[in-house]
Amino acid sequence: MLGLDRKDFILLLVVFALVVLAPFLLNPFPTNSAMAQFNAGYPDLMQRFVIFGIFAIGFNLLFGLTGYLSFGHAAFLGVGSYSAVWMFKLLSMSVVPAIIASVIASGIFALLIGYISLRRTGIYFSILTLAFAQMSFNLAYSVLTPITNGETGLQITLADPRILGVTATESGSIPVTNLLGAEMRSTYIMDVGTWAFQFNVGYYVCAAIMLLAFYVSVRIFRSPFGLMLRAIKANKTRLNYTGLNIRPYTLAVFVISGMYAGLAGGLMASMDPLAGAERMQWTASGEVVLMTILGGAGTLIGPVLGAGVIKYFENIFSKINSSVLESWFAFMPENMQHAAVYVSEHFVGPGWHLTLGLLFMLVVTFLPGGLVEGGQRLSRLFRRKPQKDAARDSTQSNPAE
């Protein structure tokens, strides 16, 4: 089906189901229960899940297949965001030209950087990409402020021309991003009992693009081109001796990967029209590396899982403060409550970085293949259930190393 074998097709279906039903799956707790803190089914975070999923899928095409560890991928995300916001400023608030522009601009940028950086391999390649990205970040923050609006980030204003759209709405506000008139921000809330499920236009636009991006990545993994890339990872020297020039292949996948990053940046700007320079900082590049390794580099679904986990921690754990903790432990006697709050305080709220750091260490120590390996181990425990097995197996077909 769709040019995929059975396993891949089932995987695609599973991802499709997860993405479509995300508003339900991510909102398992009733709105006014104490556990509602853990609900992640609100538009902004769901959008982030799929957008960073796209970013990580693209990164994994380069790193997972060829083993080239780029430490500057955030630069492409940043370029994508800036291009998209400029489209909103100059052209119109429709997301279509913005997304197209972001993919093209980041593709060109990736071609330039890739052409130079791919002359080197291993850590030398990593440092070259890092250097380019840091230069972009530093310049965007300072000297290029007329283009990037520096520290504040590029925003749309009431003074923008928007030649194909309107400068301001009738009520005097800045118009909002839309796709054929459907506003990205509009949300439909469905109440079922005490649950509230949010269905957001922007999320489904991102989700559709993410499914497409995922499908393309599966096709690349399974194509002769993908095989060639894996051969590069396995043994570059041997390929060179057979008379093959590997540069065109690595450059091609580098540009594709950069375009994925640009697409993610364009979508971020489409959901929330602001592009900040810190999107290009090395920490942002490092984040996508961590997402990919955490989930399982070289696997199809791993990077998406990794992206989800890191964004979940960033957005949910950081918001748990001491008064929330107090309400959770309210059932305990007072002394125990204080003790429990005191201990758990270190891991949530301001301490969310600590939890994330511990998670990195635990996962990589005990699950060398990332979260995907965790899934595989679980599935081995439940061998008796064939349906689940099929889904897990297909993720397994591309081990990390």
Next chain:
Amino acid sequence: MSNRLTRRGVLRTGAVAGAGLAVPTIFTGSSARAYTNEPTGSSVTLGFNVPQTGPYADEGADELRAFELAVEHLNGGGDGGMMQTFSEKNLKGNGILGKEVKFVTGDTQTKSDAARASAKSMIEKDGAVMISGGSSSGVAVAVQGLCQEAGVIFMAGLTHSNDTTGKDKKANGFRHFFNAYMSAAALAPVLEKMYGADRKAYHLTADYTWGWTQQESIQAATEALGWETVNNVLTPLAQTDFSSYIAPVLNSGADVLVLNHYGGNMVNSLTNAVQFGLRDKQVNGKNFEIVVPLYSELMARGAGENIKGIPGSQNWDWKLENQMGDRYTGTNAFVQSFGEKYGFPPSQAAHTCYAQTLLYADAVERAGSFDPCAVAEALEDFEFDGLGNGPTLYRAADHQCFKDVVVVRGKENPENEFDLVEIVEVTPREQVEYAADHPMFAGGNLGACNSGA
């Protein structure tokens, strides 16, 4: 039925429990709801968005303390703090409009992206009707833009760039904190008194928006006194060692060094300047001097002894009422209740956040509604007193507060780590006021108030 919260861009269908899927309808504009996140239950949620990780985490923690204290006072707990001294008497300790005040917190990480993500989750998930906090201008401008689009009120925390209420001002955003122009206007006459009118200044400026506006402001103000500007050197934000920027200063003919740096940058550049022995030198027959236009008491601790005798400006200081008299009433009430609860005096960041929360609550009471447009109207051209800064005006034209500015100097013999600065003078409000269309603030447009309806 579960109409506990309403959210932006949303129609609540109110499906009967268990009835399951209602017909999905997507709304794009006009609908029946009154405004974003209208509180319908017995409580109202405010969102406090402060840096909890990164270099400004301690400043964020102090802001959060102030917010918690403000909520406690609004709900009738504690001693009421500045509610007793506030010139308006609408707040009775029964919440806001009788609704209990609840709050959610988030981490801005001092990055505009993360700050917007955090604010969005407060609006979309927690139903916050007002967002406050923050410790840098980049974040403030970014979150202010978001609140404008979402239709909630933004009560800025610590943000000092001219742009927040200048080029990037928004109808839904309000700033109580002072700005770079006011710092410069307040400092200049004091500098003249301290160092004379014949001085040559060398500027080191953090290479981003705030640094530029600060430098522009102080250069204009000091040149008006007759000072000469020898040079202005931009330094990278990520710089930690400023030695290569400071080394040439002494040989440039300048006799004053102005450090347009904030936070970690300020601590490092000041420490480096003192290391180079600049303050022990004589140039042009005068003592070499260093000026730090914006002081942050929390960060000043990191510079320790190096700040002794160095002048700068502050929005507020906890010793204000004791030293400058009753005009600054409210200060002691706030310091008292903050100190009782946490054991040390509050920072200016904490003060502005506390004041912003009370100002918002009071505006809601006067407007009789949480509707952002009604609240904004209540805040515009609002004159008040008793919040520690003396008589203050929230100007309608740009949503900037106008009040006296405190000029401070690093104390020679601090008694403890909270007593690092001494008040030199308070520059009266008239001297720091400017026209709304002043060139340094030009190019912006408040736009129309957005209630999300």
Next chain:
Amino acid sequence: MDAIILQILNGLDKGSAYALIALGLTLIFGTLGVVNFAHGALFMIGAFIAVSVQKLLSLSYVTLDETRTDFLGNPVKVETPYVVEWFGPEVGATIIDWSVPIAILFAIPIMALVGYVMERGLIKHFYKRPHADQILVTFGLAIVLQEIIKHYYGANPIQTPAPDALQGSFDFGVLIGFDPNVIIYPYWRMVYFAFAALLIGSVFAFLQFTTFGMVVRAGMADRETVGLLGINIDKRFTFTFAMAAVVAGLAGVMYAPINSPNYHMGMDFLVLSFVVVVVGGMGSLPGAVAAGFLLGILESFASMNEIKSILPGIDQIIIYLVAIIILLARPRGLLGRKGVMEE
């Protein structure tokens, strides 16, 4: 001319910090084959040892002074450091004043222990794992370490001054015939440079003139063969790691007076020191040192007004620009060997 001399001095100083961190990093790369993202954290821990020793030495007992009141109206607490109580005001004050140099004595065993525990407890298990896994685990460790420091010391920088005798600056220009105040340089920075030179010298001497060092160098050249010779490479790995940790830690201790330490200073140095290591060439100790000083000096030159006025913003990117040019001109950095970390 004077400006150039001044910036060379500055560059040497910046360079010594880069070189010290890069030295340990490349030692770990070269011998253990581990990409250590927690190396910046070791530097940070070193700086916080200086902070802690300062706090420890100024540990005080509290007496209440009923004659004065604090801002809440309670009696003022007067703190008297124990060292002042024990050794008298003069000696006590001197001990507190010299806390940073004293911290060096503490830093050596503490950092060696930290290095030992890290290597035995964690890094050991990652020798055979892909570099990506090493990055993830050491990055995680770096976050955990800095969060622990943040928990105890807060996020603000903490001032850790140099001894009074070494504060202020030295007029270097007068010595070589310039006017006064043209080339001045702080005493502590000169101390830092001398200290770095000494430390780098001793590491090289150790590797060059001891049997142990010979084995380590042999291990860097060809780990497998050394293992085949029946040499217990494991023990030497642990020692090497501990040594790298001590070097990074001492660099941190001495750096504390230059810039007040804060919990994320390790991350600030991490990326730069990686660039330095790679520009120097993977696995090359002289390369790391040379690259450290080279980048330090170039960074200082780039911040000169004359250069900034021609190329605005050049000081923001100079290090990365130089790194790109060097890596394109010399595929393995300045002094790198073929085949190290090229996969």
